Amino acid sequence: MKRQKLRSFLLLLSFLLFPITLFYFSPYLIIQGGAAGIITGSFLTFAGLFFFSLFFGRAFCGWLCPAGGLQECCFTVTDKPIKNKKLNRLKYVIWVLWLLGIAAAFFSAGGIHSIDFFYMTDHGISASSLPGLVIYFGIITLVTVLALTLGKRGMCHSICWMAPFMVLGVKVKDRLHLPSLHLRPAPDKCVNCRLCNKKCPMSLEVHTMVAAGSMKNTECILCGECVDSCPKKAITLTFN
Numbered sequence: 488m489k490r491q492k493l494r495s496f497l498l499l500l501s502f503l504l505f506p507i508t509l510f511y512f513s514p515y516l517i518i519q520g521g522a523a524g525i526i527t528g529s530f531l532t533f534a535g536l537f538f539f540s541l542f543f544g545r546a547f548c549g550w551l552c553p554a555g556g557l558q559e560c561c562f563t564v565t566d567k568p569i570k571n572k573k574l575n576r577l578k579y580v581i582w583v584l585w586l587l588g589i590a591a592a593f594f595s596a597g598g599i600h601s602i603d604f605f606y607m608t609d610h611g612i613s614a615s616s617l618p619g620l621v622i623y624f625g626i627i628t629l630v631t632v633l634a635l636t637l638g639k640r641g642m643c644h645s646i647c648w649m650a651p652f653m654v655l656g657v658k659v660k661d662r663l664h665l666p667s668l669h670l671r672p673a674p675d676k677c678v679n680c681r682l683c684n685k686k687c688p689m690s691l692e693v694h695t696m697v698a699a700g701s702m703k704n705t706e707c708i709l710c711g712e713c714v715d716s717c718p719k720k721a722i723t724l725t726f727n
Contacts, residue, residue: 491715494549498556505553509613509623512553514585514648516607521592524600531604533652540656543668548650549688549710554630554642559688561634568690569638574645575706582651639690644706654705661703668709668726670702676721683713683722697721 501508510516511528520527536547548555593599609615614623633641643650660667674697683693689706693713696702702722714722 488715490711494710495559497550498552498559500556501551501553502556502560505557505627506614506620506623507612508553509619509626510606510608511613512649518585518588518592520603520606521589522596524593524596524598525606526599526602527606528604528608531602533649536649537652537656540653541660541663541665541667544657544660544709545650545653545705545707546668546709547653548643549708552649554626554647555640555708557627557630558634558640558642561631562639562688565635565638567638568684569641569644570690571637574637574641577645578647579651581646582648585648639688643689643708657705666727668724670707670709670714671723671725672697672700672702673721673723674698674700676719678719678721680718682716682718686712686716688712693722 511532513527513529516527517530517533520530539547605611609619614620630642633645635641637645657667677694677697679694681694683697684691687693688710689708691704691706693702696704709724711724714724
C-alpha cells in the first residue's frame with residue numbers, strides 16, 4: 488500500500504498548492520487570453536495534459552489533480568459510487584462548446600500574437616487578490632458539492648473540462664500503438680471478491696473488466712487502487 492500512500496500525498500500536496508496553480512487550470516482564462524490573441528498558461532497546461540496522456544493515460548487525474556485530491560478527501564464524508572453513467576457525457580458537451588468559444592476568441596483577435604504563461608497571475612500566484620480568492624472558493628465549493636451529491640469524484644464524471652483532453656490522448660495513443668501506462672488483467676486469478684469495485688474512486692465495474700480480459704475504460708484514472716487492493720493480484724499496473 489506504499490503506492491497508495493504516495494498517491495494520497497501527491498493529491499493532497501496538489502490540492503494545497505491549488506491557490507497558486509488555479510489559473511493554470513482555468514478554462515475561462517484561455518478564452519479571455521484568446522480574445523487578446525494571447526496563449527495563456529492554462530492553454531499550455533491543457534496541451535501538456537494531452538501529450539502526457541499519450542504515454543500515461545489519465546494518470547494525472549489519479550495522481551496529481553488538485554480537484555481530484557479534494558474529491559477524495561470527501562470520501563470520508565460519503566463514498567457512494569456514481570450510479571448515473573450518463574453524467575459522463577455532459578463533460579464532452581461542455582468541452583465542445585468551450586473549444587468553439589476558444590476558436591471564436593482567437594479568431595476575433597486575428598490569431599495568436601504572444602505567449603504569456605503567467606497571464607493574470609501575481610508573480611505566478613493565482614489567488615493573490617480578493618477576486619482570485621472568490622474564484623478559488625467558488626471552485627472549491629462547486630467541486631465539493633458535486634462530490635457530496637453525485638457520488639465519488641462527481642466533478643470528474645460531470646463537468647471536468649480537463650478529462651476530454653486526456654481521453655482524446657488515450658484514443659490517439661491506442662490508434663498509434665504507443666507504449667503507455669495501463670492495467671493488465673489476469674482473469675484466471677480472480678476470485679470474485681469485487682473488492683476492486685469498492686475501491687475504485689471512479690465507480691467503475693472493475694470486476695467485469697477483469698472477467699472480460701480487457702481493462703480499457705476512458706474513465707479509468709490509473710490510480711492503482713484496484714491493483715493494490717486485489718488479494719490475488721489479478722490486476723497489474725504496467726508500462727509497455
